[in-house]
Amino acid sequence: MRIRLTIGGHSLAAALNDSATARDFAALLPLTLDLDDFQHTERIADLPRALSTDGAPASSDPKAGDLAFYAPWGNLALFYRDGHPSPGLVVFGRLTDRDDTTRLADAGRVRIQRDS
Template identity: 80%
Template sequence: MHIHLTIDGNSVDATLNDSSTVRDFAALLPLALDLDDFQKTERIADLPRKLSIEGAPASSEPKAGDLAFYAPWGNLALFYRDGHPSPGLVILGHLTDPDDIARLADANRVRIQPAS
């Protein structure tokens, strides 16, 4: 599945994995979210509700450009730097263009919608 993100007015595309968590996330789209920095590694935002993690791995190691769901907090994470293995982190997908990763570091707002 492909999605389109608008990050502080810039158009960015991403490809999502095929999982129950991603299907649950897609059901929330479109979304407009305010972003906060977390540990100078990722931008995070609260989702309207927690997502299903049925069948998801117990832990994931995020890479720069990954979109992820952190189940313990119920938030979306957009990684602009590689992260550490984290229990409860479910990778949803990845930005299509590596050049877009740099935009995440200072992002304040994101709009996410299915790609047309």
């Protein structure tokens, strides 16, 4: 499934993978979320509820452009830099254009919706 992230006046395309977590995330759309920086690597936001992690690996090694769910905290993570392997992190999507990751670094708010 394709989705669109809107940050300020910029629109970023992303694709969700075929996982239970991605399908559960898509069911929440559209979302408008306030973002905070975490470790100068990712922008994070609280989700309205926890997502399914059925069938997910025990940990993930996130790369810049990944969209992920951090199950221990129940939050969304948008990586603008490569991260570190993290138990409980489930990568469920990716920005289509890796160059768009620079837009995430200073983002304070994001609107996420299905792409038509």
